[in-house]
Amino acid sequence: MGExxxxxxxxxxxxxxxxxxxxxxxxxxxxxxxxxxxxxxGLRNLDVIMGLENRIIYDIVDxxxxxxxxxxxxxxxxxxxxxxxxxxxxxxxxxxxxxxxxKKIIAELKQEYDYIIIDCPAGIEQGFQNAIAGADxxxxxxxxxxxxxxxxxxxxxxxxxxxxxxxxxxxxxxxxNHMVKSGDMIDIDDxxxxxxxxxxxxxxxxxxxxxxxxxxxxxxxxxxxxASIAYRNIARRILGxxxxxxxxxxxxxxxxxxxxxxxxxx
Amino acid sequence: xxxxxxxxxxxxxxxxxxxxxxxxxxFSEAIKELHEKIxxxxxxxxxxxxxxxIKLGNRYLQGDQDRQLNEIINEANGFQIDxxxxxxxxxxxxxxxxxxxxxxxxxxxxxxxxxxxVKGDLLxxxxxxxxxxxxxxxxxxxxxNLFGIAHAGVEGDRNSCIVASYMKPTQLRIADYISRAPDxxxxxxxxxxxxxxxxxxxxxxxxxxxLLHKSKELSRFxxxxxxx
Numbered sequence: 001m002g003e004x005x006x007x008x009x010x011x012x013x014x015x016x017x018x019x020x021x022x023x024x025x026x027x028x029x030x031x032x033x034x035x036x037x038x039x040x041x042g043l044r045n046l047d048v049i050m051g052l053e054n055r056i057i058y059d060i061v062d063x064x065x066x067x068x069x070x071x072x073x074x075x076x077x078x079x080x081x082x083x084x085x086x087x088x089x090x091x092x093x094x095x096x097x098x099x100x101x102x103k104k105i106i107a108e109l110k111q112e113y114d115y116i117i118i119d120c121p122a123g124i125e126q127g128f129q130n131a132i133a134g135a136d137x138x139x140x141x142x143x144x145x146x147x148x149x150x151x152x153x154x155x156x157x158x159x160x161x162x163x164x165x166x167x168x169x170x171x172x173x174x175x176x177n178h179m180v181k182s183g184d185m186i187d188i189d190d191x192x193x194x195x196x197x198x199x200x201x202x203x204x205x206x207x208x209x210x211x212x213x214x215x216x217x218x219x220x221x222x223x224x225x226x227a228s229i230a231y232r233n234i235a236r237r238i239l240g241x242x243x244x245x246x247x248x249x250x251x252x253x254x255x256x257x258x259x260x261x262x263x264x265x266x
Numbered sequence: 267x268x269x270x271x272x273x274x275x276x277x278x279x280x281x282x283x284x285x286x287x288x289x290x291x292x293f294s295e296a297i298k299e300l301h302e303k304i305x306x307x308x309x310x311x312x313x314x315x316x317x318x319x320i321k322l323g324n325r326y327l328q329g330d331q332d333r334q335l336n337e338i339i340n341e342a343n344g345f346q347i348d349x350x351x352x353x354x355x356x357x358x359x360x361x362x363x364x365x366x367x368x369x370x371x372x373x374x375x376x377x378x379x380x381x382x383x384v385k386g387d388l389l390x391x392x393x394x395x396x397x398x399x400x401x402x403x404x405x406x407x408x409x410x411n412l413f414g415i416a417h418a419g420v421e422g423d424r425n426s427c428i429v430a431s432y433m434k435p436t437q438l439r440i441a442d443y444i445s446r447a448p449d450x451x452x453x454x455x456x457x458x459x460x461x462x463x464x465x466x467x468x469x470x471x472x473x474x475x476x477l478l479h480k481s482k483e484l485s486r487f488x489x490x491x492x493x494x
Contacts, residue, residue, distance in 0.1 A: 153377045154379040194393070194413075
């Protein structure tokens with residue numbers, strides 16, 4: 001019996017889809033059977049980031065409205081067999097998906113897959129309600145910005161009203177170490193204290209993530225970038241391992257390159 | 267002839283008259299006798315207005331019975347009802363009164379977009395995050411961080427106060443007063459309270475010690491804590 005995890009944030013553009021793609025990929029790398037579900041109807045992205053856009057024939061709305069079987073709509077990943085994607089519809093609108101429909105699909109997927117990762121749309125309306133409907137757990141993504149932390153707080157409040165197995169967990173995405181150091185970015189400890197939920201991982205702002213997304217290959221597949229290690233660590237924590245947080249301070253290398261990229265003196 | 271018991275006893279005090287109405291007779295009998303007594307002892311026009319206190323003992327007035335009493339007393343000009351006192355109140359009223367004067371202890375985080383509203387005083391064990399709001403008809407005590415909005419004395423009690431372990435609120439509201447955080451970035455304060463300052467006619471934030479001078483609230487708080 002599998003486990004459904006919804007990746008949500010409230011605010012748009014904080015990296016829900018990237019996080020979903022990478023956690024899914026990292027779990028699949030550890031030989032878990034994973035199914036990614038894109039619930040952002042009308043604005044689907046997950047297939048693009050996974051590089052599977054050209055393989056879409058049926059989508060989630062086709063499944064719910066009975067135009068195809070669930071198995072027909074699932075896309076096998078081109079890199080490994082452990083990973084599948086259920087894409088969102090691009091033409092329908094959000095009302096085409098119902099909470100009952102989602103629950104049914106997830107219940108069916110749980111029979112076959114170890115983990116079902118649900119990519120939630122931004123906002124707190126029906127799309128959000130649909131995405132969390134069948135989830136057992138939730139991961140909230142935020143960036144160290146006031147507006148994004150505020151929205152995360154709102155989302156956590158809404159998630160706590162749902163009957164989930166455990167309280168949501170937190171990923172802080174796009175951390176820029178030099179800005180945290182200079183006090184221009186909110187401190188990680190302050191965010192965790194304010195939101196008072198468990199931190200499951202931090203991901204530094206890494207240009208490799210953008211490069212990888214544009215290539216259609218999740219960054220978790222690259223062996224040695226900071227972000228890919230962070231995502232793989234998050235996957236290990238989801239599996240129940242105890243993995244210490246990576247230190248933000250990087251000796252040399254990756255981070256130095258980043259500083260150069262942002263034009264900051266070392 | 268049967269010896270009739272007095273249903274209404276009238277006592278004169280320096281403040282005026284006190285009417286004791288027998289608690290075991292029927293209300294209509296009492297009203298009848300009261301009517302007779304009042305018309306018999308009608309004050310003269312030139313007498314000053316006498317205030318009347320009515321003591322009902324263990325009688326409970328229902329429906330429009332208090333209106334009937336009022337009518338009879340006020341019919342004879344020269345009398346004015348000061349108060350009607352009864353030893354008993356309805357269970358419903360009693361429960362509401364108890365509810366309104368109790369401290370509500372709540373253990374949770376009030377997150378962005380959430381509102382927590384209570385009757386009486388609020389003791390919140392947890393934070394009020396930015397965008398969150400706590401409202402009470404009495405005082406608000408927060409054992410945690412206050413980042414959002416707190417509104418004490420929402421039904422108009424200007425004596426209410428807001429206390430927090432750490433205070434950096436977006437807004438403080440007490441009864442009909444509102445104060446907001448300054449526009450410049452500022453640090454919060456630890457263990458302080460917000461209350462209405464009569465002289466400045468606005469909400470001020472000060473050390474907890476100044477609550478000692480407002481002994482009323484604090485003793486009220488202590489009493490309630492002792493009562494559980």
